[in-house]
Amino acid sequence: MPDFEAEDRSGVKIDTGTRRFQVTAYIGGLKIIGVVYFSADTRASSRRASDFIHSLTQELITLSTPRVYERSSGQVIDEPSFIVITRSRIDAVHAEELEDEEVEGP
Numbered sequence: 733m734p735d736f737e738a739e740d741r742s743g744v745k746i747d748t749g750t751r752r753f754q755v756t757a758y759i760g761g762l763k764i765i766g767v768v769y770f771s772a773d774t775r776a777s778s779r780r781a782s783d784f785i786h787s788l789t790q791e792l793i794t795l796s797t798p799r800v801y802e803r804s805s806g807q808v809i810d811e812p813s814f815i816v817i818t819r820s821r822i823d824a825v826h827a828e829e830l831e832d833e834e835v836e837g838p
Contacts, residue, residue: 750770753830755825756826762801764799766798768827781829793817796813797811
């Protein structure tokens, strides 16, 4: 039987059941890019990330580390720590699942 105390576990990642998605939402003259977190059991693995976002029943989506752009100029107009958006106000939305090491960008 191996000695578990002596095993190197530095490369082991523990799945906490949380998935990160980079969401791009277009609302009126704004483009908002941020990260949303969901538990693993709320998303079927066969679904595309954008399809998953469209299938949500909750009305509010909280995005962390968002960037708010003016759509016409592409200029960043705000970078709050988080933002809550109402799904019914979104004109278009796109989502991509992020890997552990990925960093969101414009």
